Amino acid sequence: MPNRLPRSDALVLFGITGDLAKKKLFPSLYRMAERDQLDVPIVGVARSTWDDSVLHDHARQAILTARGAIDESVFAKLAKQLCIVDGDYNDAATFERLAAKLEGIRWPTFYLAIPPLMFSVVAEHLAAVGLTQNGRVIVEKPFGRDLPSAIELDRILHEHFDERRIFRIDHYLGKEAVENLLVFRFANSFLEPVWNRNNIASVQVTMAEEFGVEGRGAFYEDVGAIRDVVQNHMLQVVSLLAMEPPLDKDADALRDEKVRVLKAMRPIDPSHLVRGQYVGYREEPGVAPDSTVETFAALHLRIDSWRWAGVPFYIRVGKALATTWTEAVVEFRAPPRMMFTDDAVPQPHANTIRFRLGKDDGVTLGVQAKRPGRELATRDVAMRVDFDHALGARQDAYERLLDDALDGEARRFARSDSVQQAWRVVQPAFDQPSPIYFYERGSWGPEEASELLGHHHWHQPGDEQSQI
Numbered sequence: 001m002p003n004r005l006p007r008s009d010a011l012v013l014f015g016i017t018g019d020l021a022k023k024k025l026f027p028s029l030y031r032m033a034e035r036d037q038l039d040v041p042i043v044g045v046a047r048s049t050w051d052d053s054v055l056h057d058h059a060r061q062a063i064l065t066a067r068g069a070i071d072e073s074v075f076a077k078l079a080k081q082l083c084i085v086d087g088d089y090n091d092a093a094t095f096e097r098l099a100a101k102l103e104g105i106r107w108p109t110f111y112l113a114i115p116p117l118m119f120s121v122v123a124e125h126l127a128a129v130g131l132t133q134n135g136r137v138i139v140e141k142p143f144g145r146d147l148p149s150a151i152e153l154d155r156i157l158h159e160h161f162d163e164r165r166i167f168r169i170d171h172y173l174g175k176e177a178v179e180n181l182l183v184f185r186f187a188n189s190f191l192e193p194v195w196n197r198n199n200i201a202s203v204q205v206t207m208a209e210e211f212g213v214e215g216r217g218a219f220y221e222d223v224g225a226i227r228d229v230v231q232n233h234m235l236q237v238v239s240l241l242a243m244e245p246p247l248d249k250d251a252d253a254l255r256d257e258k259v260r261v262l263k264a265m266r267p268i269d270p271s272h273l274v275r276g277q278y279v280g281y282r283e284e285p286g287v288a289p290d291s292t293v294e295t296f297a298a299l300h301l302r303i304d305s306w307r308w309a310g311v312p313f314y315i316r317v318g319k320a321l322a323t324t325w326t327e328a329v330v331e332f333r334a335p336p337r338m339m340f341t342d343d344a345v346p347q348p349h350a351n352t353i354r355f356r357l358g359k360d361d362g363v364t365l366g367v368q369a370k371r372p373g374r375e376l377a378t379r380d381v382a383m384r385v386d387f388d389h390a391l392g393a394r395q396d397a398y399e400r401l402l403d404d405a406l407d408g409e410a411r412r413f414a415r416s417d418s419v420q421q422a423w424r425v426v427q428p429a430f431d432q433p434s435p436i437y438f439y440e441r442g443s444w445g446p447e448e449a450s451e452l453l454g455h456h457h458w459h460q461p462g463d464e465q466s467q468i
């Protein structure tokens with residue numbers, strides 16, 4: 001059995017009238033058309049009463065909103081490929097019409113941008129019209145709501161699609177800056193000798209968002225921050241920071257190492273988890289007035305491996321925080337003797353490597369350099385690289401992932417075993433929910449999150465600025 005699937009020859013979008021298509025998929029398809037990479041027909045499926053021209057208007061509007069402008073010749077290329085099958089997912093006739101549209105297509109890709117409850121219905125109907133045989137599916141996170149439901153979801157999908165034909169999107173894996181964690185670690189020889197418990201004091205990953213749930217209250221009520229971003233995005237980032245070198249860059253070699261490090265993570269201890277909720281969340285549309293869903297989570301994660309035993313990994317995520325900022329900070333141990341200090345200046349900070357993973361992506365090394373003057377004393381300086389400046393324009397995560405799935409490239413997708421391991425790690429948060437603490441909008445979350453760190457402290461985005 002070849003490892004890599006052939007390039008797909010059609011993309012079928014279930015849920016084409018939904019939010020994901022509007023915000024992410026149409027703008028990505030447009031950019032693919034712009035780069036002349038859109039070489040497949042796109043068939044949307046939804047119960048809508050829309051025809052192709054309504055769909056085209058909707059797509060145009062979505063692209064305009066996302067980009068601010070549209071190049072008509074590019075849009076024409078996209079529109080030429082884009083059509084809709086209007087129908088109910090419970091109705092066999094919808095799938096007969098779809099099969100007729102896909103006549104002659106050998107390797108269809110089905111993007112299930114629909115609630116997971118509908119997966120089995122859609123898969124059954126696709127199978128009934130013979131479309132699952134060579135088909136592949138793309139599904140979105142969160143994959144399930146906990147470990148048992150994730151296992152059940154896998155069972156449903158595996159009835160019709162073998163693992164190699166399931167592409168689970170965690171869009172963090174499609175971010176260049178996140179993938180850079182792997183390259184930075186394993187393509188630079190200076191890091192490996194120090195990348196372990198002997199030299200690293202702690203690792204922190206922060207995903208802060210300035211905005212609240214923004215109209216997604218009903219979705220969020222069912223999910224909360226731990227399911228929304230910790231189980232997937234954050235544990236993927238930690239895996240890339242902590243994994244052993246893979247045998248090669250093959251999809252399975254990479255994913256094997258990720259699973260190994262996930263297996264070494266202890267299930268989180270609810271007494272080392274702080275859950276928060278921003279004041280005002282309960283007034284959001286779709287949110288229960290007595291909701292105890294967390295919009296903030298901070299936790300201490302332990303990895304029981306030779307490389308990491310005893311090194312705390314801290315994760316902090318939240319909505320309605322002081323700023324929008326995603327970064328991983330690796331903090332090294334202090335030198336064994338502080339020679340260059342005196343009473344007049346504060347103790348130097350330990351070295352850090354900050355991987356900025358959000359919009360302003362790049363890497364900063366926090367080091368010590370000689371403070372000008374007569375004394376042999378030090379001060380903090382930052383050695384900073386901005387990827388925009390150093391590397392130029394890069395593709396958006398969804399654009400890369402769509403093209404990867406069509407291409408049969410699985411490297412940037414989550415494999416079933418790693419998804420289940422990640423659920424195992426966060427499962428205690430659902431089985432023994434810890435109390436919820438309130439925090440003001442625009443803050444850094446509840447005070448209790450600082451206590452979690454003992455003698456460490458949370459690194460803030462401003463720290464880096466003060467070093468430059």
Ligand code: BG6
Binds near residue numbers: 209228229326
């Ligand atoms: C999504 C979450 O997966 O990631 C959202 O559902 C979150 O709640 C988003 O806002 C953040 O993505 P990014 O790429 O803006 O960091």
